[in-house]
Amino acid sequence: MASLEILSPVANVVEQSVKPAPRLRDLGHATIGLYWNMKAGGDAALDRTEQLLRERFPGARFKRYTGSVGWLMRHCTAEDADRIAAEVDAVVGTTND
Amino acid sequence: MVELERRGVPTVIITAEAFVQDARRSAQSFGLAGLPLAVVPTPLTNRRPEDIHRMVTEAFDQVVAGLTRPVEACADVGRPAVEERLTYDGPDLLDAWSRMNRDFLARGWSDGFPLVAPTGRAVEAMLRGSARDPGEVIATLEPGFGVATVEKLAINAVMAGGGPEHLPLLVAAVRCLAEPKMYLRNKAMSTGPHAPLVLVNGPKGRAANLNAGMCALGPGAPSASNTVLGRAVRLTMMNVGHTYVGVSDMDTIGSPLKYSLACAENEAQSPWEPYHVARGYAREASTVTVHFVYGICELHDFRSTRPEDLIQVFATAATNVAQVGTALWLIGRRADPRYKTEEREHNTLFVCPEHAQIFAGEGWDRARIQQALYKTARLPFRTLMLNKEPKALQAAHPELGWLADHPDLPLPVVETPDCFEIAVVGGAAGRGAYFYGAGEPVTMPVED
Secondary structure (H helix, E strand, O other): OEEEEEEOOOOOEOOOOOOOOOOOOOOOOOEEEEEOOOOOOHHHHHHHHHHHHHHHOOOOEEEEEOOOEEOOOEEOOHHHHHHHHHHOOEEEEEOOO | OHHHHHOOOOEEEEEEHHHHHHHHHHHHHOOOOOOOEEEEOOOOOOOOHHHHHHHHHHHHHHHHHHHHOOOOOOOOOOOOOOOOEEEEEEOOHHHHHHHHHHHHHHHOOOOOOOOOOOOHHHHHHHHOOOOOOOOOEEEEEOOOOEEEEHHHHHHHHHHOOOOHHHHHHHHHHHHHHHOHHHOHHHHHHOOOOOEEEEEEEOHHHHHOOOOOOOOOOOOOHHHHHHHHHHHHHHHHHHHOOOOOEOOOEOOOOOOHHHOOOEEEOOHHHOOOOOHHHHOOOOOOOOEEEEEEEEEEEEEEOOOOOOHHHHHHHHHHHHOOOOOOOOOHHHHOOEEEOOOOEEEOOOEEEEEOHHHHHHHHHOOOOHHHHHHHHHHHOEEEHHHHOOOOOHHHHHHHOHHHHHHHHOOOOEEEOOOOHHHEEEEEOOOOOOEEEEEEEOOOOEEEEOOO
């Protein structure tokens, strides 16, 4: 019987932790942000999302966003995130691929 | 979305079934594994609006739940457990080694080829290639925020089949990968086939017996050192950066270039200053440059004897709209808002020595080749926009709205002439290589 002892190639990771935001009790009076990263099809998905949310929550209001930097994908900067957080109560986004 | 959650805004992401694990791993890396998802059966790309509407309708309850129900803690999404030592038993050592390879494959730690066993003795020998402390942290590698100690790099270099001479080169390559401007997270996780092209300049490359000549990127004994170095970079991306296929590397097709893609510049047969000197390093310095590339196109021309004619041929490789980076400048720049970095899309040309001599013989330097390619490699606006989102053009360049009225206007395929990187590589005969790049290359010095 032979035994081969080897060293693990896998690195430890730097763990990060973010507390999730409190969820909303009701979307009926919420302002909801719809964030499109500009990947194809995401705009159509958010169009339908807005339509369905309007039907179920007639009092909801909507704001559209995309990131201010990027190329195939447009990303949120810290300033974008601050602005969105100040303007809406919740956000629906798309990733696509 | 995690940044919005951090700011107290509840979010939900609409994503495809195929990308759920990727989304969860990504959210976990940023500290919120339970980030709510609304899952649709297929990606939204290449779908008719009515099909997208139907999928969203079916996922709508998940959207509402994601914004209103408490976020559940999500189990660990496959982040590999870290055991510092592992033991494999068998009737003999060869059998034990086979078991190690099977286990590494099952854990996702292998590139698919047999690995050299990273025994304590082998790793100790590898570490002699560097004056650094084994515990020194070279970088934290994305997408998994893995801690790249010298020892972990040495272990992966052993697995790749490397020797001590490769360790300083790997350390420099990892420093390139970790540079914020590299935006490794994007290139490692993308659905595109991003492969790290590693180009070595200077005496350390020659000492490591890297091939710069015939079949420098090919298989066989002349390029064995190249193969090992490129493989070590890939294994490091996997096991240190935690770039694992199907979990945090969502490449649609993949590419053989991702196994290993490394060589040295053929400085001895170059009529120009070495590539690293053009990038600001001293001639006697050794450097490693990493440029992520999507694919490769041959630059074949046995007939031309004038630079202008070679440029015409080279430009046909550059004008390939099916390649994502072609004229990507029209819809913005690759950007990582965390570090406020932006990259232009560069492409790397490996000019073979014979073609290089034709250019140099007529007094052409790199800058003149770049200018000539910039002027020649153009396509009509309408052709360049065939696979690009018009609204992205509007967002990136509102000042270019007038182009819609000039669809046949020829436009350059890159943002500026210096987006063509030029190095001399290869053996005899007029065949070079054009690499379709992803973002910009990064160069780091090789230090012991």
